Amino acid sequence: MLMNRRVFLGATALVLAAPAAIGQAKPRLVVIGGGAGGGTVARYVARDGQGAVDVTLVEPNAIYHTCFFSNLYLGGVRSYDSLAHNYDRLVGDHGVRHVVDRAVGVDRDARVVTTAGGERIEYDHLVVSPGIDFVEGSVPGWTLDDAEMMPHAYKGGEQVRRLKSLVEAMPEGGVFGMVAPPNPYRCPPGPYERISMIATLLKAKNPTAKILIVDPKEKYSKQALFEEGWQRHYPGMITRIGPDFGGGSIEVRPAAGEFVVDGVVEKVDAACVIPAQRAGDIAAQAGLTNDAGWVPIDPANMRSLADTAITVLGDASQQGDMPKSGFSANSQAKVAANAILGELTGSRVFPAKYSNTCWSLIAPEDGVKVGASYEPTPEKIASVHSFISETGEDAMLRKATFEESLGWYAGITADIFS
Amino acid sequence: MRLFLAAFSISLLLGLEAQASEIGDRERGEQLFEVCAHCHEVGPGAVDGIGPHLNGIFGRRAGSVEDYEYSEGLARMGADGVVWTLETLDIYIENPRAFVSRTRMAFPGLDDPQDRADVLAYLRDFSDNPRDIPEAEPTARPERYAVAPEVLEIVGDREYGAYLSSECRTCHQESGASEGIPDITQWPTEHFVLAMHAYRDGVRPHPVMQMIASRLGDEEIAALAAYFATLGE
Missing domain, CATH: 1.10.760.10 (Cytochrome c-like domain)
Known part of the structure; x- marks a missing residue:
């Protein structure tokens, strides 16, 4: 009996020792960026891997405000607080370690991420999902230092609040100006949904105000739907200057409150400047970007073409036919999570399927949508099947589309943060 | 007559x-x-x-x-x-x-x-x-709309279904919440398969669902049905 007992104790000691040894051997995934791409991939790898992978999320915000639906806040359709999400469930339920800090460096040879606070985090696989940054000098006269006076409000959060307060402070009959970005940029219908929501706000509080859009693009996403809706809901309020009338030649004077469009000075009482865009800074710092400022990826699994130990998701990637959107990033993250788990744990890897739908609100309860499914080809992520709302749809269908978008917001935020 | x-x-x-x-x-x-x-x-x-x-x-x-x-x-x-x-x-x-x-x-x-x-x-x-009301629609309808019995009998690969379902979960919540977008959890397999085939064949109108269903094979629809039938049980 004594012998047996000692054997039993010995076995227990071995069992107790084992987790530590396994712990050290656990593959390590580090994710930079806690938005629709990074949050989703961290959640899926941690949860579906059932603890087999050590997941660290590097995201500087403890509370994350989604950029998608921020326009609805501008229009008074959503509260600011309803855009806020935290990482409590990723940490508490799925065992993700959240480093509340900004990633400032990637050493690809040593496989180490460094943070602004000086932490060094080793990885076996790295996901880079930093969203966008702006191309310096793309709007003459505007730098990031001017974002208080003329907000970009294109990364969600405080900038969006700032923009709303400026619009609300406009004098009666004043002019709101927007500089729209050149392609490619985050959320193709976003600037025009923003115009719609600001028009909603002005129609209620300052109905004689005008809106001026200066746009370097010939055409834009859902153009026919927006133009029809603007005519119906905000007749005479919105003017868009495209490249044929000088929209490609813009200079802004934030201190003076002026747009100079093709040499003509236009006074603006509040403005939003959305510059040209590129992958978030850390992607370039890691040496992953091409000349255009985006990260080329393998269409089959979102791996960087420069480094197979790195996956790049969402807006920062050069994603073929897919638009830069939260939906796209979330879709790519699930394909990537499956591929990463396969590599790190040997689990089954399935073929990539991508999809996207972008809902836009033209006026309260007047919703439209555009979407497509995608598949990888050797060259790019290619569109397979697409659809778009039609002009002339009745109010009941538009309301149903709006309500569907609320359901989507609840669904995707649960899919990222819960 | x-x-x-x-x-x-x-x-x-x-x-x-x-x-x-x-x-x-x-x-x-x-x-x-x-x-x-x-x-x-x-x-x-x-x-x-x-x-x-x-x-x-x-x-x-x-x-x-x-x-x-x-x-x-x-x-x-x-x-x-x-x-x-x-x-x-x-x-x-x-x-x-x-x-x-x-x-x-x-x-x-x-x-x-x-x-x-x-x-x-x-x-x-x-x-x-x-x-x-026309005596007949201008375009000929299929003789009948139905899913073949052998397709309904496919036993879905639940693990594949779990992966495929991640695409659904962008909108349809695992919790079964159904505000604005229907709950599809714990749905009888046959109903799920019938609905997805109806979207894929274009007889059920909803552009997002038709887009999603359009590139799913019979096996994939069965896999999804197998996954969602037991989700949250």
Whole structure:
């Protein structure tokens, strides 16, 4: 009996020792960026891997405000607080370690991420999902230092609040100006949904105000739907200057409150400047970007073409036919999570399927949508099947589309943060 | 009967092939309607009962009879723009659950296309302007809309379904919440498969669902059905 007992104790000691040894051997995934791409991939790898992978999320915000639906806040359709999400469930339920800090460096040879606070985090696989940054000098006269006076409000959060307060402070009959970005940029219908929501706000509080859009693009996403809706809901309020009338030649004077469009000075009482865009800074710092400022990826699994130990998701990637959107990033993250788990744990890897739908609100309860499914080809992520709302749809269908978008917001935020 | 014959001879004159899509025998339809009449009234003075009255059903938007409380699924179809026509009614009464998930219409459907055509010929008489309703839709309908038994018998690969379901979960919540977008958890496998095939074949209208379903194979639909049937149990 004594012998047996000692054997039993010995076995227990071995069992107790084992987790530590396994712990050290656990593959390590580090994710930079806690938005629709990074949050989703961290959640899926941690949860579906059932603890087999050590997941660290590097995201500087403890509370994350989604950029998608921020326009609805501008229009008074959503509260600011309803855009806020935290990482409590990723940490508490799925065992993700959240480093509340900004990633400032990637050493690809040593496989180490460094943070602004000086932490060094080793990885076996790295996901880079930093969203966008702006191309310096793309709007003459505007730098990031001017974002208080003329907000970009294109990364969600405080900038969006700032923009709303400026619009609300406009004098009666004043002019709101927007500089729209050149392609490619985050959320193709976003600037025009923003115009719609600001028009909603002005129609209620300052109905004689005008809106001026200066746009370097010939055409834009859902153009026919927006133009029809603007005519119906905000007749005479919105003017868009495209490249044929000088929209490609813009200079802004934030201190003076002026747009100079093709040499003509236009006074603006509040403005939003959305510059040209590129992958978030850390992607370039890691040496992953091409000349255009985006990260080329393998269409089959979102791996960087420069480094197979790195996956790049969402807006920062050069994603073929897919638009830069939260939906796209979330879709790519699930394909990537499956591929990463396969590599790190040997689990089954399935073929990539991508999809996207972008809902836009033209006026309260007047919703439209555009979407497509995608598949990888050797060259790019290619569109397979697409659809778009039609002009002339009745109010009941538009309301149903709006309500569907609320359901989507609840669904995707649960899919990222819960 | 006279109408039917007239239509038939016109199509012969025009050299058109007789199709299953031609509207049927209203007298036979009246007899068949006795089953429907347990729940639906039609004709002068018809009111809502267990189901809504069917006067003026042709051209009516789905889920639009005032004061009748529709299932969430049917109300959603109406909001999505479905209008009852010869074609949509034909699809619906063939297998109600394939066209409107979780409809309250507890009717297994009419397999025989002639039966459906006859019932619809009868109902057509109670529409506001029967003359304006075509004898047949301009495009030929499929002989019948159905999913083959061997497809319904496919046993889904649940693990593959779990992966594929991640695409659904962008909108449909695992928790079963259904605000704005329906709950699809713990759904009987056959209902799920029927619905997805109906989207894939374009008989159920919803652009996002048609887009998602369009590139799913039979095995993939079965895999998804297997996954969602037990999700959250």
